[in-house]
Amino acid sequence: MGQELKVIVFKLGSEEYGIDVDKVETIERILPITRVPKTYAFVKGVVNLRGVVIPVIDLRGRFGLPETEPTDQTRIIIVNVEDMQVGFIVDSANDVIDLDTDVIDTPPEVVGGIKAKYLDGVARISDDRLLIMLNLSEVLNKSEIIQLEGIEA
Amino acid sequence: MDMNQYLSMFIDESNDHLQSLNENMLELENNPEDIAIVQVIFRSAHTLKGMAATMGFEDLASLTHQMENVLDLVRNEKLKMQDYIFDTLFKSLDALQSMVQDIMEGGEGKADVTSIVDNLQAIVRGEKPGAAAAASSAGASSAESTLKAALELDEFQQSILEQSIGEGHKAHYIEVSIREDCQLKAVRAYMVFDLLERFGEVIKSYPTVQDIEQEKFDKSFSLYYITQKDADDLQGMIMNVSEIGSAVVTPLDKESLVQLTSSASSQAAATVEAPEAPAAEAAQPAGAAASKPAAAPVQASKEAPAKKPAAGGGTPAPSRTIRVDIERLDVLMNLFSELLIDRVRLEQLAGEIKRNDLTETVEHMTRVSADLQNVVLKLRMVPVDTVFNRFPRMVRDLAKSLNKKIDLVITGAETELDRTVIDEIGDPLVHLLRNAVDHGVETIEERVASGKQETGTIHLKAFHSGNHVFIEITDDGHGIDRERVAAKAIKNGILTQEQANAMSDDEVALLLFAPGFSTAEKISDISGRGVGLDVVKSKIESLGGTVLVTSTLGQGSKFSVQLPLTLSIISAMLIKTGDEKYAIPLSSIVETGLIKRSQIREVHGYKMIPYRNSNIPIMSLKQIFDIPGFDEENEEETEIVVIRKGDRVAALTVEEFIGQSEIVIKNLGKYLPSVEGVAGGTILGDGQVALIIDPNAFIK
Numbered sequence: 018m019g020q021e022l023k024v025i026v027f028k029l030g031s032e033e034y035g036i037d038v039d040k041v042e043t044i045e046r047i048l049p050i051t052r053v054p055k056t057y058a059f060v061k062g063v064v065n066l067r068g069v070v071i072p073v074i075d076l077r078g079r080f081g082l083p084e085t086e087p088t089d090q091t092r093i094i095i096v097n098v099e100d101m102q103v104g105f106i107v108d109s110a111n112d113v114i115d116l117d118t119d120v121i122d123t124p125p126e127v128v129g130g131i132k133a134k135y136l137d138g139v140a141r142i143s144d145d146r147l148l149i150m151l152n153l154s155e156v157l158n159k160s161e162i163i164q165l166e167g168i169e170a
Numbered sequence: 171m172d173m174n175q176y177l178s179m180f181i182d183e184s185n186d187h188l189q190s191l192n193e194n195m196l197e198l199e200n201n202p203e204d205i206a207i208v209q210v211i212f213r214s215a216h217t218l219k220g221m222a223a224t225m226g227f228e229d230l231a232s233l234t235h236q237m238e239n240v241l242d243l244v245r246n247e248k249l250k251m252q253d254y255i256f257d258t259l260f261k262s263l264d265a266l267q268s269m270v271q272d273i274m275e276g277g278e279g280k281a282d283v284t285s286i287v288d289n290l291q292a293i294v295r296g297e298k299p300g301a302a303a304a305a306s307s308a309g310a311s312s313a314e315s316t317l318k319a320a321l322e323l324d325e326f327q328q329s330i331l332e333q334s335i336g337e338g339h340k341a342h343y344i345e346v347s348i349r350e351d352c353q354l355k356a357v358r359a360y361m362v363f364d365l366l367e368r369f370g371e372v373i374k375s376y377p378t379v380q381d382i383e384q385e386k387f388d389k390s391f392s393l394y395y396i397t398q399k400d401a402d403d404l405q406g407m408i409m410n411v412s413e414i415g416s417a418v419v420t421p422l423d424k425e426s427l428v429q430l431t432s433s434a435s436s437q438a439a440a441t442v443e444a445p446e447a448p449a450a451e452a453a454q455p456a457g458a459a460a461s462k463p464a465a466a467p468v469q470a471s472k473e474a475p476a477k478k479p480a481a482g483g484g485t486p487a488p489s490r491t492i493r494v495d496i497e498r499l500d501v502l503m504n505l506f507s508e509l510l511i512d513r514v515r516l517e518q519l520a521g522e523i524k525r526n527d528l529t530e531t532v533e534h535m536t537r538v539s540a541d542l543q544n545v546v547l548k549l550r551m552v553p554v555d556t557v558f559n560r561f562p563r564m565v566r567d568l569a570k571s572l573n574k575k576i577d578l579v580i581t582g583a584e585t586e587l588d589r590t591v592i593d594e595i596g597d598p599l600v601h602l603l604r605n606a607v608d609h610g611v612e613t614i615e616e617r618v619a620s621g622k623q624e625t626g627t628i629h630l631k632a633f634h635s636g637n638h639v640f641i642e643i644t645d646d647g648h649g650i651d652r653e654r655v656a657a658k659a660i661k662n663g664i665l666t667q668e669q670a671n672a673m674s675d676d677e678v679a680l681l682l683f684a685p686g687f688s689t690a691e692k693i694s695d696i697s698g699r700g701v702g703l704d705v706v707k708s709k710i711e712s713l714g715g716t717v718l719v720t721s722t723l724g725q726g727s728k729f730s731v732q733l734p735l736t737l738s739i740i741s742a743m744l745i746k747t748g749d750e751k752y753a754i755p756l757s758s759i760v761e762t763g764l765i766k767r768s769q770i771r772e773v774h775g776y777k778m779i780p781y782r783n784s785n786i787p788i789m790s791l792k793q794i795f796d797i798p799g800f801d802e803e804n805e806e807e808t809e810i811v812v813i814r815k816g817d818r819v820a821a822l823t824v825e826e827f828i829g830q831s832e833i834v835i836k837n838l839g840k841y842l843p844s845v846e847g848v849a850g851g852t853i854l855g856d857g858q859v860a861l862i863i864d865p866n867a868f869i870k
Contacts, residue, residue, distance in 0.1 A: 051859040052750060053838065054795040055845050063838050063851055063859050068508050070851045070859050072839040101840045157841065 026112035026148065027094060027105075029077055032128075034107075034149045035116070035140070042095045042102070044110050047087050064104060066095060073104040079156060080131045098153045114148075116140055121150060177273075180225050184270045187218045189559055191263055195256070196562050202251040205244075212241045218266070220385065227279040228353070230269045235350075236290040237262050243294065258289045327374050327394070331427060334396045339370075341422040342401055344408070347390040352413040356385045361411045366404075370397025389415070394422075499549055499589075506546045511834065513539045514855035551586035554632045554641070557596045558583050561603055561630060568607045575625040576611055582632035587639050591733055594713055595641070598706040602643050602729050603628070605703065610647035610727055620724065622646070638757070644728040650721040652678045659684065679719040679727070683707040711866070714757075716816050740835060742862065743811065744828035744854070747791050748799035751860045752824075753833050753852055758865040760812040760819055762827060767806055779821055781812065788821040789868055794847060800825050813865040820869050835862065 024035035025044070043066075050062040050073055059078030063070050073093060077084050090109040095102065121138040128139055128149050137150040191214050198207045219234035237259060243249035265286055269279040331341050346362055348355050359382045366372055375382065375393035382391055397404070401419040408417040513536060520532040562578050569576040587595070611617075611626035618624060629644040656670040659681045670678065683703045710717050714734045721727040734740075734757065742753035743762070770777050770788060778785040788810065792802050802808065802823065810821040833852035836859075838845075849864035 049858045051851070051861065053842065053845060053848065053861065054797075055847070056842060060842065063842075065853045065857055065859050068511065068853065070836045070838055070853070072841045103839070103841045 020118045022116040022118055024114060024116050024148070024150070025094065025110060026114060027092070027107040027110035029080070029082060029108055032149060033146065034151055035114075036094065036096065036151055036153065038113060040096050040098060040153060042097050045093045045095065045104075047091045047106075048093060061106060064093065066104075069102070071095060071102050071104050073106060075106045076156075077106075080135070082130055096153060098157055101157065103157060114142070116142075116148070124149070176225065180221055181270065181274050183221060184218060184273075187214045188263065188267055188270065190214045191218075191266075192563050193559065195259060195263065196566065198251060199256055205247065208241060208245040208251075212238065212245055215241060216388075222279075223353075223385070227269070227273065229280045229283070230266060230273075233262060233265060233269075233283050233287065236287050239294050240290055249293070255293055258286065258293065261286050262290065328427070330373055331394060331396070331422070332424065335422070335424055335427070339396050340398060340400070341427070342395045342397065342404060343392065343420040343422055344395055344404065345390060345392040345418045345420075346408060347415040347417075349413045349415040350389065352389075354413075355387070355389070356383055358411060358413050359383075359387075359391060362408055362414070365407055365411065366393075366395055366397075369399055369404075369407075370395055494549075502546060502549070506542065509539060509542075511853050511855075514831070515857065518855040548586075550589050552589050552592045553583060554585045554587055554592065554639070555583035557592055557599060558630060558632070561599070564600070565603060565607055565628065568604065569611075572608065572613075574607070574611060574613055576607060577625055577627045579627060579629045580631075581629070585632040585634060585639055587733065591639075591713055594709065595731075595733065598709050598717075598731070599641065599643075601703065601706045602731075603630070606643055606645040606647070606727070606729075610645035612648050616648070620648075639733045641731045641733070642728055644726065646726040649723040649725055649727050650679045650682070650719070651723060655679065655681055676718070676720050679721050682719065683717065718816070740833060742831060742833045742852070744831055744860065745791075745809075745811065745824040746826040746828055747795075747824050748797040750795075750797055751828065751854065751858075752791070752795075753831075753860050753862045754811060754813070754822075754865065755849075755862065756830065758813045758815070760814045762809065762811050764807050765810050765821075767808060779810075781819070781821070786812070786819050786821055788823060790823045791863075792823070792825075794868070813868065815866050815869040818869050822865070822868065833860075833862070 023038040025038050025041050026033055026035055028034070045066070048064040048066070050064055052062040053060060053072070059075050061073050061075050061078075063072050065071075075084060076082075085108070087106075088108070092107055092110040093104040094107055094110055095104050120142075121140045124133045124136040124139050126133050128136065131149070135152055135155045137152045140148040140150060142148050191211060194207050194211045194214070198204065198211065201207060215234050215237050219231045219238065222228075222230035222234065240249070240255065240259065244251060244255075249255075262283075265281055265283045269281050272281070273279040335341050344366075346359075348358050352358060363372065363375075363379070363382075373394040373396060375391060377387050377391060381387060395404075399407075401421050405417045405419045408414060408419075513532075516532045517536065520529045558580055561580070565576060565578040606628050611628065612620070612622070614624045617626065627646050629642070631640075631642045631644070633640055652675050656673075656678050659665050659678075660667055660670060664681060664684050683706070707717050710731055710733070716732045718730045718732075719727060720730075741756040743756055743759055745752055745754060765779055765788075769779050771785075772778070773785065777788045779788045790802060791797065792800050802825075808823045809825065809827060810823050812819055812821050831854075833854075835850050836852060838848070838851050838861075847864055847867040849862045851859045851861055854860050
């Protein structure tokens, strides 16, 4: 019997992803976003969260997935990772589930179009449901982003 | 007793006293005969010693005690201050400073100060009078001490003594001295009192029992005592207590008591007649209450004239203060920032709803919060003196090591700055001052040869102007040699000869701040000049300030630093371009205006517009920030904002002016890297974030 993990479940397209609930501060409906020029393309800008200015990332753009327009279901998940507050724009965030860490497997090279290094693992919740666990430190890793930008330029 | 809760207070107060000691020592150096300054120094040293002893920092207390011995001789006019005495005392202050520093860093404040103590003790011994003079002065001192104590007796105490003598008891005046090296004076004093209480009654002690218990006495105390025992017996008993240095027991009879009282009366009369004594004090009965307050005004009136000439502008009198943890002020500041945001939003709502009573309430709230804002901002303001106060000592030491004579004149030390700016500005000012001492002011020989006074002057001045604070460092040295600076800049590849020829003297002088100006290769005449100055400039500019230099060869130089009053709340012009709003700090805006597109011309690849008899560059905010939703080229006229950086200006095209507003500066979060041209963000009345433009980035 492994550890029990509580995760927030959100969707990008048809795939489901999980984030450790301890790292999540709040989930907000889409807020007015102020664009910030001359920064990463997937950074949509900054929002005002009760007096604090927080940068917002479109996770679709971060993972190279096709970007879409916000809908009524769109949410911003505010996380705190390594003393950084960042908002993730996701298609929806509907679920909180308890997860046994034993069911989390090492991810294959690519899952749902996302490279393995951004993942902590994959978890089969039921016969027809697969949860992709995100590695938030890697998602927010800036030095890699700089390298990517360098390559593209 | 848990010492930790008192440690930070001890450190704060120790630093205050050390600062006072340094300041007054420098003042005394200018006025060696002024005993009032010695008194001030003695009191600071004495208080510092008491605090250190209470906290258990023995080395600190011991060194301060040795200093006191020297100062005590000076204040009693048995010793005159001379250079070697000043030097020894300054070394003592340095040692005390390093001890306090050690305590701040968690140490025990120990240090090897053997040589300093030896010097202090030698000074004390060297001025000791001969045996006959010592005996005579001891006698006089004893008589004065008795008179002083007698002044303390009130009518009730005196009548008790007289009745006791009448009834056949013995009355004594006892003076007890504790040995110099005693570490537990209060305990020894208590043992003496305990002993005496067993054989009689203590009528009066000086100092009071409470003061003695708190060790608020130097090394001796005195008392009136009624007993059946003889003076010799009493002295023997007291001397049996450990660490008692001496005990003098003087028998009293009615005649000597009357005699003392008569002397006391004439002393009291003299006190009442003193012109400095306040009228209210004259009505008081004779005694300590009358004499002590009478002395204080005299002391104060002596100090004030001495301080004013030295301070120049005049230092404000010490006032009652309370220490507030800076974190609490920051919390208060943040709460106020939120209140400001809500105020702006309410103003907006009131405008939309158009209800008179709501509008009036919001207007009142606006006035109250504006007043509150001023108070909150003032709480964060700190006199620049907290940075300036270490400079006199620094300049003195530096000048001495270079064999120069330099006076540092400070004006405007009471000018206030935001604490965040104060915390950052100390190092740049140290650089500029060291530069002035080292390279600005000539040696004594050079000054005499050029017809100047031997002593050079550096003037450190601070003042407010609008929303800024200016700090100027002016020296009467040899100024900056334009040709040498230009030659070096050309050699280092900073500019060409043609560029140098086209520059004004002040522009050449600014090259001192250019990165790359200083190299390993040095021109002897200005060797070292410029080292660190590029760091000074970038630090000041990172605070939103500017630094300028003007100089006249042979007459001197002036470095001017301009700083914002505060870093947290600024006035800004809100503008709109396309769908986006931006805030431009008002301090960077020269003016706003309208310009016809036909006035824009291309010159050497740059777009220029006419402005005040010249041409200035014009830039498109839309293009710089890639703003969607605004087709600039089809406009026949366009709004512009003229911005300034130092003495250079440029124009920025925007679509629309929204208005002026006070904004709270927020950072954009740790995740985002610095964005060129963006200084931060702010939250507008509608709750949305607007970016704050950094105009410095647009003017190269």
